[in-house]
Amino acid sequence: MRLWALLAVVLALLGHGVATASPEPPPEPQGVLVIGAKSFTESRLLGEIMAQLVEAHTALRVERRPNLGGTTVVFSALRSGEIDLYPEYTGTGWTIQLRHEERVDSPLRAFLAVQHAFEERWDLVWLDPFGFSNGYTLAMSQERAEALGITRISQLREHSGELRLGFSHEFLEREDGYPGLRRAYDLEGLDPRGMEHGLAYQALAQGEVDVIDTYTTDGKLERYHLRLLEDDAHFFPPYDAAPLVRGETLRAHPELLPLLRRLGFSLPDARMRALNYEVEENKRSFADVAREFLLEEGLLDPSSPTTTAPGRDQGLLALLWSRRIETLRLVGEHLALTGAAVSLAIIVAVPLGLVLTRRERWAGPVIGATAVIQTIPSLALLAFMIPVPGLGLGTTSAVVALFLYALLPIVRNTYAGVRGVDPELVEAARGMGLTDAQVLRLVELPLAVRTIMAGVRTSTVISIGVATLAAFIGAGGLGDPIITGLQLDDTGLILSGALPAALLAVLTDALLGGLERLLVPRGLAPRRSAGPP
Amino acid sequence: MIGAAPSPPSHDVTATAPTPMIELRGVRKEFPGPTGTPVVAVDGVSLRVAAGELLCLIGTSGCGKTTTMKMINRLVEPSDGEIRVDGRDIRERDPTVLRRGIGYVIQKGGLFPHLSVAGNVGLLCRLEGWERARIEARVAELLQLVNLAQELATRYPRELSGGQRQRVGVARALALDPPLVLMDEPFGALDPITRRQLHAELRQLQDRVGKTIVLVTHDLGEAFALGDRVALMDRGRIVQLGTEADFRERPATPFVEEFVREHVRGSGA
Numbered sequence: 135m136r137l138w139a140l141l142a143v144v145l146a147l148l149g150h151g152v153a154t155a156s157p158e159p160p161p162e163p164q165g166v167l168v169i170g171a172k173s174f175t176e177s178r179l180l181g182e183i184m185a186q187l188v189e190a191h192t193a194l195r196v197e198r199r200p201n202l203g204g205t206t207v208v209f210s211a212l213r214s215g216e217i218d219l220y221p222e223y224t225g226t227g228w229t230i231q232l233r234h235e236e237r238v239d240s241p242l243r244a245f246l247a248v249q250h251a252f253e254e255r256w257d258l259v260w261l262d263p264f265g266f267s268n269g270y271t272l273a274m275s276q277e278r279a280e281a282l283g284i285t286r287i288s289q290l291r292e293h294s295g296e297l298r299l300g301f302s303h304e305f306l307e308r309e310d311g312y313p314g315l316r317r318a319y320d321l322e323g324l325d326p327r328g329m330e331h332g333l334a335y336q337a338l339a340q341g342e343v344d345v346i347d348t349y350t351t352d353g354k355l356e357r358y359h360l361r362l363l364e365d366d367a368h369f370f371p372p373y374d375a376a377p378l379v380r381g382e383t384l385r386a387h388p389e390l391l392p393l394l395r396r397l398g399f400s401l402p403d404a405r406m407r408a409l410n411y412e413v414e415e416n417k418r419s420f421a422d423v424a425r426e427f428l429l430e431e432g433l434l435d436p437s438s439p440t441t442t443a444p445g446r447d448q449g450l451l452a453l454l455w456s457r458r459i460e461t462l463r464l465v466g467e468h469l470a471l472t473g474a475a476v477s478l479a480i481i482v483a484v485p486l487g488l489v490l491t492r493r494e495r496w497a498g499p500v501i502g503a504t505a506v507i508q509t510i511p512s513l514a515l516l517a518f519m520i521p522v523p524g525l526g527l528g529t530t531s532a533v534v535a536l537f538l539y540a541l542l543p544i545v546r547n548t549y550a551g552v553r554g555v556d557p558e559l560v561e562a563a564r565g566m567g568l569t570d571a572q573v574l575r576l577v578e579l580p581l582a583v584r585t586i587m588a589g590v591r592t593s594t595v596i597s598i599g600v601a602t603l604a605a606f607i608g609a610g611g612l613g614d615p616i617i618t619g620l621q622l623d624d625t626g627l628i629l630s631g632a633l634p635a636a637l638l639a640v641l642t643d644a645l646l647g648g649l650e651r652l653l654v655p656r657g658l659a660p661r662r663s664a665g666p667p
Numbered sequence: 668m669i670g671a672a673p674s675p676p677s678h679d680v681t682a683t684a685p686t687p688m689i690e691l692r693g694v695r696k697e698f699p700g701p702t703g704t705p706v707v708a709v710d711g712v713s714l715r716v717a718a719g720e721l722l723c724l725i726g727t728s729g730c731g732k733t734t735t736m737k738m739i740n741r742l743v744e745p746s747d748g749e750i751r752v753d754g755r756d757i758r759e760r761d762p763t764v765l766r767r768g769i770g771y772v773i774q775k776g777g778l779f780p781h782l783s784v785a786g787n788v789g790l791l792c793r794l795e796g797w798e799r800a801r802i803e804a805r806v807a808e809l810l811q812l813v814n815l816a817q818e819l820a821t822r823y824p825r826e827l828s829g830g831q832r833q834r835v836g837v838a839r840a841l842a843l844d845p846p847l848v849l850m851d852e853p854f855g856a857l858d859p860i861t862r863r864q865l866h867a868e869l870r871q872l873q874d875r876v877g878k879t880i881v882l883v884t885h886d887l888g889e890a891f892a893l894g895d896r897v898a899l900m901d902r903g904r905i906v907q908l909g910t911e912a913d914f915r916e917r918p919a920t921p922f923v924e925e926f927v928r929e930h931v932r933g934s935g936a
C-alpha cells in the first residue's frame with residue numbers, strides 16, 4: 135500500500151516536471167510554432183531571427199528549442215513533430231540524412247537534390263537559402279602557416295610529422311569531415327585528437343594544436359588571426375543554410391511560406407560571420423543581434439516590443455547575482471529531473487535487487503544488463519530516447535535516460551547488501567519462526583540498508599552530473615547555461631551552471647548521508663568511510 | 668541430576684512409553700555432493716525424546732548433529748523417514764507455526780545486531796501481536812530467568828560479553844514459552860569458566876521450566892554434565908544412546924569406548 139502511494143507521488147512529480155518544462159499547449163493547437171536549433175551560435179541565431187520574424191508578423195506563439203545538440207537530435211525532433219522547423223545545411227542533408235557517399239560539387243545541385251529527396255521521403259521542405267555557405271574548412275594561425283608555408287590542405291601531408299590536429303568530435307565522425315578528407319588528401323600520417331569546438335580556438339592560440347576544423351562563417355575568425363586553408367581538391371561539399379520545415383506545418387500555416395522566404399539570400403558569408411561575431415565576441419544576446427538584423431533589413435517595425443537581455447560583459451559575481459532568479463529556476467528543474475529519475479530508480483531497483491537475491495540465476499544477466507546501460511555515453515542514451523513514441527524531446531526523455539543510469543548502483547548494492555547479511559542470522563530468524571517476508575523486512579533489509587543507501591547516493595550524484603546534459607534534448611536544468619556558455623566561449627555563463635550543479639551534488643550527498651544515519655539501525659557499528667564506495 | 672521426566676530405559680525405539688515429545692523414525696538426509704554422488708549426512712536415525720528430558724547429541728565434527736537437529740524444526744527437510752513432535756507428523760504442520768513452538772539457540776547466540784537486547788528477546792512476542800506492556804513485562808521476566816541485569820535491555824549485542832549474548836539467546840528462545848528447545852553448540856564459543864557457570868544455570872533453569880531440550884555439543888564432558896541421556900553419532904548414525912553410566916560401563920562398540928576415553932580426558936571433566 136505505502137509503495138503505491140509513493141509511486142503516485144513520484145508520478146505526480148514527474149507530471150509536474152513535464153508540465154513546467156514544456157508549457158501547456160494553448161487552447162487552439164494551431165497556435166504554436168516550435169523552432170529548434172543545433173547547439174551552436176549560428177544555428178541559434180538563425181533560429182532566433184526566424185522566431186522574431188514569425189512573432190512580429192503572425193498570431194502564432196513561438197516556442198524556442200535552441201539547444202538541441204547535433205544533427206541527429208534536432209533532425210529526429212523535426213521528423214517526430216517535436217519541432218516544426220530549424221535551420222539546416224545542404225551539405226549535411228546530402229551526407230548525413232541522405233547518406234550519399236559520392237561528392238556533390240555544385241551548390242545548386244546539392245540544394246535541388248536535398249529539396250527533392252526530403253520532400254519525397256519525409257514531407258520536409260527546404261525553403262529559400264539564407265545566402266551564405268557555412269562549409270567546413272581547416273584553419274591555422276597566420277604565424278604558424280607562414281612559418282611552414284602552408285596555404286592549401288594538400289600541403290598538410292608534407293608536414294605530417296610536425297603538425298598537431300585538434301578536430302571537433304562531429305568532424306572526426308562525419309563522412310564529409312575527417313574520414314573523407316583523409317582519403318581525398320591521403321592524410322594517413324596525421325593523428326588528430328577530438329576536442330570541444332568551443333575550446334579549439336584557444337588551443338590554437340596557445341599553440342597546443344596547429345590545425346583545427348572550423349566553419350567559413352565562424353565569428354571567431356574575425357578575432358583570431360587565422361588562415362583558412364584552400365580546399366584545393368574540392369572535397370568539402372557546399373553548406374548553404376536554409377530553413378527546413380515540416381510540410382504539415384506549412385499546410386497548416388500557409389502564411390509562413392511567404393514570410394520565411396523574405397529571409398532568402400539576405401545573409402551573405404560576411405554578414406553572417408559579423409552577426410556570429412556580435413554574439414560570440416561582443417557578448418551580445420541572441421535576441422539583440424537578431425532584432426538588429428531584422429530592423430536593418432526592414433523586416434521588423436522599430437516600434438515592436440523588444441526582449442532585450444542585459445549586456446553579458448560583467449564580472450563573475452555580478453553575473454551570478456544577476457542570474458540568481460534564473461539559476462533558482464534551473465536548480466528547480468534540475469532537482470525535478472534527478473529527483474523523479476532517482477525516485478523511480480529506487481522504486482524499481484530495490485525490489486529488483488531483492489528479487490535477484492531470491493533468483494540467483496538471474497542476478498548475473500540482470501546486473502550485467504544494467505551495467506551495459508551505464509557504458510552507453512550519456513549523450514547517446516539521451517538521443518536514443520527522442521524517437522521513442524511518447525518520449526520525444528524534453529523532460530520525459532531525460533527522466534527515462536537518467537532513470538536507466540541510476541539503476542545499476544541501486545540494483546547492485548541492494549543485491550550485494552542483502553547477500554552480504556550473515557547467513558547464520560537469516561537461518562536463526564527462520565528457525566525462530568519468522569516468515570520469509572518477516573525475515574526480509576526485519577532482518578535482511580535493516581542490515582543491508584547502509585549498502586543500499588550507498589547505492590542511492592552514488593546514483594544521485596551521477597544523475598545530478600548527467601542531468602547537465604539533459605539540456606541538449608531540451609529538458610532544461612543547469613546544463614542550459616553550461617551548453618550556451620561553451621558555444622559562446624563564455625566562462626561566466628559556464629560557471630553559472632557548473633557551480634550550482636557541483637554544489638547541488640555535494641549538498642544532496644550530504645543530505646542523503648544524514649538520511650542514511652537516520653535509517654541505519656543504531657546497533658550497527660558506525661560506518662568507516664564517509665562517502666559511497 | 669535427573670530432570671522431572673523419567674528417562675526411558677534404553678535407546679530401544681520400539682519400546683512403548685507415554686507419547687514422546689520428539690520421535691525420529693529411520694530419518695535420512697542426503698545432500699547433493701560436489702561430484703554428483705550424494706553426501707549422506709544423516710543415515711537412518713531413530714530416537715525418542717521424552718517430555719522434559721534433556722538429550723545431548725554428540726559426535727565429531729561433520730557426523731550429522733546439526734542436520735539432525737535442523738530436521739526437527741524443518742530448516743532441513745529429510746530425504747526419508749518420519750519425524751513427530753508432540754505426536755504429530757511435522758510434515759503436516761506449517762513450518763512457521765511449528766517453529767514458534769520450538770525455541771532455537773545457535774552458537775554465539777545468533778542475535779540480530781540491529782536490535783537491542785529487549786528487541787531481540789521480545790521479537791517473537793511483537794510478531795505475535797502482544798501489547799507493549801506485556802512484551803516489556805515478559806522481557807523483564809526472561810532477563811531475570813537467565814540472570815541478566817535489567818539495565819542490559821537497552822544495550823545492543825555488540826555491547827555485550829560472549830556469556831551475556833548467550834544468555835540473551837536463551838531468553839529469546841524461551842520468549843513464547845515453547846515446550847521444546849533446540850540448542851546447537853550454545854556454549855561452544857565461550858571460555859571454560861563461563862561455560863561451566865552456564866551449565867549450572869541451564870540445569871537450574873531446566874528444573875524450573877521443565878522444557879524438553881535437545882542440545883548439540885562436541886564436548887563429552889558437557890554432554891555428561893547436562894544430558895539426562897546422551898546420543899553419540901558417527902558418520903550419520905547413532906552408535907550409542909544412553910546415560911553416562913551406560914557409556915562408561917557398557918560401551919556399545921570399540922569406537923564408543925575409544926571416544927569416551929579420549930574426550931573425557933581431553934575436556935578435563
Ligand SMILES: Nc1ncnc2c1ncn2[C@@H]1O[C@H](COP(=O)(O)OP(=O)(O)O)[C@@H](O)[C@H]1O
Binds near residue numbers: 698706708732734735
Ligand atoms: N546444506 C548442506 N549441503 C551439503 N552438505 C551439507 C549441508 N549441510 C551439511 N552438509 C554435510 O553433511 C554432513 C553433516 O553436517 P552437520 O550436520 O553440519 O555436521 P555436525 O553438525 O555434526 O558437525 C557434513 O559432511 C556436511 O558437510
Ligand SMILES: [Mg+2]
Binds near residue numbers: 732733734
Ligand atoms: Mg554442527
